[in-house]
Amino acid sequence: MIKRLFAAALLTTVVGSTLYAQQDFSKVEVKAENLAPGVSVLFGAGGNIGVSHGEDGTVLIDDQYAPLTPKIQAAVAGLGASPVKFLVNTHWHGDHSGGNENFGKAGAVIMAHDNVRVRMASDQNTPFGEVKASPKVALPVITYAEGLKLHLNGEEVRVISVPPAHTDGDSIVHWTKSNVIHMGDLFFHKMSFPFVDRSSGGDVRGVIAAADKVLAMADDNTKIIPGHGAVASKADLVAYRDMLVAIVGKVEAAVKAGKSLEEVKAMKPADGFGVNPNGFIKPDMFVEMVYDSLKV
Numbered sequence: 601m602i603k604r605l606f607a608a609a610l611l612t613t614v615v616g617s618t619l620y621a622q623q624d625f626s627k628v629e630v631k632a633e634n635l636a637p638g639v640s641v642l643f644g645a646g647g648n649i650g651v652s653h654g655e656d657g658t659v660l661i662d663d664q665y666a667p668l669t670p671k672i673q674a675a676v677a678g679l680g681a682s683p684v685k686f687l688v689n690t691h692w693h694g695d696h697s698g699g700n701e702n703f704g705k706a707g708a709v710i711m712a713h714d715n716v717r718v719r720m721a722s723d724q725n726t727p728f729g730e731v732k733a734s735p736k737v738a739l740p741v742i743t744y745a746e747g748l749k750l751h752l753n754g755e756e757v758r759v760i761s762v763p764p765a766h767t768d769g770d771s772i773v774h775w776t777k778s779n780v781i782h783m784g785d786l787f788f789h790k791m792s793f794p795f796v797d798r799s800s801g802g803d804v805r806g807v808i809a810a811a812d813k814v815l816a817m818a819d820d821n822t823k824i825i826p827g828h829g830a831v832a833s834k835a836d837l838v839a840y841r842d843m844l845v846a847i848v849g850k851v852e853a854a855v856k857a858g859k860s861l862e863e864v865k866a867m868k869p870a871d872g873f874g875v876n877p878n879g880f881i882k883p884d885m886f887v888e889m890v891y892d893s894l895k896v
């Protein structure tokens with residue numbers, strides 16, 4: 601019995617580490633794309649990183665995985681920016697907050713939604729395995745329920761919380777003058793179906809509401825940083841929102857008609873939207889998350 605428990609625990613650890621540490625980080629290149637004066641996005645492995653830099657200091661939005669911190673710091677320096685002073689986590693997942701311990705030790709002030717701190721401070725179970733609690737230095741020291749504003753580098757940067765969507769602690773970051781919005785994992789841009797983390801309190805209807813919220817803030821020149829995938833336009837986000845509405849509509853009608861999950865999956869409601877079917881979240885997985893969001 602103990603042996604079996606040990607084997608199960610080991611399996612969980614392996615599955616858990618697959619989500620966050622399968623890659624060979626030595627081969628990852630961190631590349632920057634400038635979006636506006638003093639505002640850039642960094643691509644590496646894990647969630648896309650937003651950077652604001654200028655006379656008042658460097659702000660990072662998310663920080664990918666711990667082994668990538670030196671490459672991220674080098675990319676920040678390559679922008680002509682000073683070392684990271686403030687760090688915002690769009691949510692708690694390790695591909696967005698894995699560098700917190702390193703940046704916290706280096707003196708960055710970490711900010712996030714209240715629930716990011718709660719979840720990072722305790723062991724979490726996700727569909728991809730267990731994630732252990734983070735050390736104190738990795739935890740956000742400034743937390744909020746609704747959001748906050750940063751007044752620096754020549755503009756107001758709004759950090760805005762949304763009701764449960766990808767998780768129960770998602771934030772959007774809006775550079776109001778530069779016209780750039782970071783959506784974290786509220787937006788997976790074509791490279792995968794979205795991940796609705798039901799085990800972290802996520803709900804697909806909240807993802808649609810978050811997309812609508814950002815669309816109301818955006819115009820045709822807005823640059824939208826998704827959690828994963830290339831920088832997007834308002835039109836790209838409209839297409840994403842419309843896809844979610846269409847899939848949720850089909851699944852909702854089927855749930856109301858009393859169809860089982862297997863019957864709903866057989867309808868293939870996520871097919872035909874031009875999203876990579878071999879991404880991190882496969883079509884059937886997404887349908888399961890939608891079904892699970894709607895059935896209660």
Ligand SMILES: [Zn+2]
Nearest residue numbers: 691693766785
């Ligand atoms: Zn995530």
